[in-house]
Amino acid sequence: MTNELNYILESKNVNVYYGELHALKDINLKIQKNSVTALIGPSGCGKSTFLRVFNRMNDYIDSFKIEGDVFMEGQNIYDKKVRVDELRKNIGMVFQKPNPFPKSIYENVAYGLKIQGIKDKEFLMDRVENSLKQAALWDEVKDDLKKSALALSGGQQQRICIARALAVEPNVLLMDEPTSALDPISTAKVEELINELKEKYTIVIVTHNMQQASRVSDNTAFFYMGDLIEHAKTEDIFRNPKKERTQNYITGRFG
Amino acid sequence: MKKRRLEYFIELILKACAVVTILTTIGIIWVLLSESLTFFKEVSIKDFLTDTEWTPLFAKKHFGILPLISGTLLTTFIAVCVALPLGLVIAIYLSQYAPKRFRKIIKPLLEVLAAVPTVVYGFFALMVVTPFLQNLIPNMAGFNALSAGIVMGIMIIPFVSSLSEDALQAVPKSLKNAAYGLGSTRFQTSFRVMVPAASSGIIVSVILAFSRAIGETMIVAIAAGQQPRLTANPLVPIETITAYIVQVAKGDVPHGTLEYRTIFAAGITLFVFTFILNNISFWIRKKYREQYD
Ligand SMILES: Nc1ncnc2c1ncn2[C@@H]1O[C@H](COP(=O)(O)OP(=O)(O)OP(=O)(O)O)[C@@H](O)[C@H]1O
Ligand SMILES: [Mg+2]
Numbered sequence: 021m022t023n024e025l026n027y028i029l030e031s032k033n034v035n036v037y038y039g040e041l042h043a044l045k046d047i048n049l050k051i052q053k054n055s056v057t058a059l060i061g062p063s064g065c066g067k068s069t070f071l072r073v074f075n076r077m078n079d080y081i082d083s084f085k086i087e088g089d090v091f092m093e094g095q096n097i098y099d100k101k102v103r104v105d106e107l108r109k110n111i112g113m114v115f116q117k118p119n120p121f122p123k124s125i126y127e128n129v130a131y132g133l134k135i136q137g138i139k140d141k142e143f144l145m146d147r148v149e150n151s152l153k154q155a156a157l158w159d160e161v162k163d164d165l166k167k168s169a170l171a172l173s174g175g176q177q178q179r180i181c182i183a184r185a186l187a188v189e190p191n192v193l194l195m196d197e198p199t200s201a202l203d204p205i206s207t208a209k210v211e212e213l214i215n216e217l218k219e220k221y222t223i224v225i226v227t228h229n230m231q232q233a234s235r236v237s238d239n240t241a242f243f244y245m246g247d248l249i250e251h252a253k254t255e256d257i258f259r260n261p262k263k264e265r266t267q268n269y270i271t272g273r274f275g
Numbered sequence: 276m277k278k279r280r281l282e283y284f285i286e287l288i289l290k291a292c293a294v295v296t297i298l299t300t301i302g303i304i305w306v307l308l309s310e311s312l313t314f315f316k317e318v319s320i321k322d323f324l325t326d327t328e329w330t331p332l333f334a335k336k337h338f339g340i341l342p343l344i345s346g347t348l349l350t351t352f353i354a355v356c357v358a359l360p361l362g363l364v365i366a367i368y369l370s371q372y373a374p375k376r377f378r379k380i381i382k383p384l385l386e387v388l389a390a391v392p393t394v395v396y397g398f399f400a401l402m403v404v405t406p407f408l409q410n411l412i413p414n415m416a417g418f419n420a421l422s423a424g425i426v427m428g429i430m431i432i433p434f435v436s437s438l439s440e441d442a443l444q445a446v447p448k449s450l451k452n453a454a455y456g457l458g459s460t461r462f463q464t465s466f467r468v469m470v471p472a473a474s475s476g477i478i479v480s481v482i483l484a485f486s487r488a489i490g491e492t493m494i495v496a497i498a499a500g501q502q503p504r505l506t507a508n509p510l511v512p513i514e515t516i517t518a519y520i521v522q523v524a525k526g527d528v529p530h531g532t533l534e535y536r537t538i539f540a541a542g543i544t545l546f547v548f549t550f551i552l553n554n555i556s557f558w559i560r561k562k563y564r565e566q567y568d
Binding site: 075077080105106107108109112113115117119120121122123131132134135136181184185188 | 447449450452453454455456457458459460463467468471472
């Protein structure tokens with residue numbers, strides 16, 4: 021029973037279809053609270069699809085169909101009663117390509133709070149500052165909060181997107197290859213950030229970079245063609261994987 | 276050998292078409308300019324721009340263009356007030372809410388609005404809208420700016436809605452995902468992210484609709500009256516630049532007289548307006564393209 025509380029997200033017998041394509045096959049996986057879980061696997065194996073299952077971003081894809089149950093803190097998030105906009109205030113997402121709004125830095129970070137109806141200027145400014153600090157961007161932009169977010173570098177834009185997601189203080193942060201468009205220095209910054217963030221947040225991150233997975237994550241799930249092959253502590257997956265497929269993948273024997 | 280000669284021939288025809296178009300444009304501008312220059316030898320530009328009466332066909336002649344400009348702007352303003360909110364709401368609905376299949380039916384239906392002959396709209400304004408409005412506003416005149424403007428607004432709805440919809444569709448999908456990902460409702464996504472991101476395209480659509488309304492002739496000639504009047508009152512007869520040009524061109528004013536030349540002065544005024552508007556929209560579009568590249 022006490023063990024149960026340590027899990028914030030759980031997928032139970034989840035099957036996902038895009039039309040005829042069976043993209044996720046009977047996935048059972050629990051995600052530990054205040055940990056970083058890495059989703060790895062070859063291209064097209066369903067990592068992004070699985071990530072989007074948790075904040076229901078697949079719902080906008082016409083051919084998408086899901087079977088099974090997904091729980092967040094005991095609540096079935098695919099229940100008809102659940103409002104997706106409320107759900108997503110608890111589960112933030114950072115996308116592969118930085119996607120700041122064509123608005124100022126301040127407006128970007130404050131957006132999630134403003135749509136919740138918060139108008140208190142001081143409160144907003146506080147949150148914006150804190151979020152930018154957490155995203156390790158404050159020092160670079162503090163004199164220029166009115167500048168368009170589009171005028172920043174790619175790495176800075178991605179950290180804006182992280183700050184924007186953090187500003188609403190979600191419980192979970194989903195990150196889909198957040199560093200794939202970044203240079204090594206920005207990547208290092210984001211990874212450092214992930215390590216700090218797990219104090220407060222639960223993070224699920226998709227990555228193609230094995231070193232990154234081993235550097236930032238506590239647990240790793242390996243997907244292959246829609247199947248969850250192996251899910252364990254990251255060091256176990258990388259030191260002595262139980263399945264041959266996992267072994268082959270992490271040692272780079274197939275792509 | 277034969278093929279090559281054919282191709283040369285085709286190229287020649289295409290070139291000729293292009294040259295004819297350019298020559299026509301130059302010709303039109305030249306006639307407009309030279310006739311207006313003759314006009315402005317007799318009437319000072321100052322009188323033209325500041326006199327508040329336009330009575331070139333009366334015994335006591337005044338050549339102030341302001342009443343015609345006010346008539347034009349009044350009907351245009353009413354038209355844009357109708358077309359902007361309706362067109363924008365339609366565009367948002369079609370691009371953000373409507374199922375694909377529904378959109379495919381509605382879009383061509385909307386374009387029909389732009390395909391109706393304007394003379395039909397004119398009669399519609401005069402015979403249907405005006406009597407209807409007179410029930411609500413008893414002291415409204417039979418010819419007035421309001422009905423003409425409203426009907427013109429309906430006519431230009433598809434300009435606003437289809438160009439605005441294109442602008443909304445052109446907003447990168449990643450922005451929509453970002454908005455939804457942060458817990459925005461569909462309404463918030465539409466109005467806080469999509470519309471602002473598409474704003475330059477939407478503004479362009481409105482300017483083009485504006486420019487179309489300024490040049491519109493038939494509806495205002497039929498339903499707005501032929502009484503040049505410097506007023507902002509939409510309930511009384513007025514005259515627009517275009518309606519005046521029609522009045523003189525189809526009337527019995529002898530060619531070559533000062534009275535006749537007034538239509539070129541009026542025409543060049545109209546040309547200046549639409550030219551400026553088109554340039555503004557061109558400039559915005561250019562800027563906007565740079566933003567997304
Ligand atoms: N919108 C969609 N419509 C139809 N099929 C899709 C859609 N998105 C993904 N798929 C399919 O679902 C499968 C899993 O895709 P997904 O994007 O989840 O893989 P991935 O592991 O994230 O790959 P990558 O590493 O390349 O990002 C693929 O076969 C893909 O073609
Ligand atoms: Mg992916």
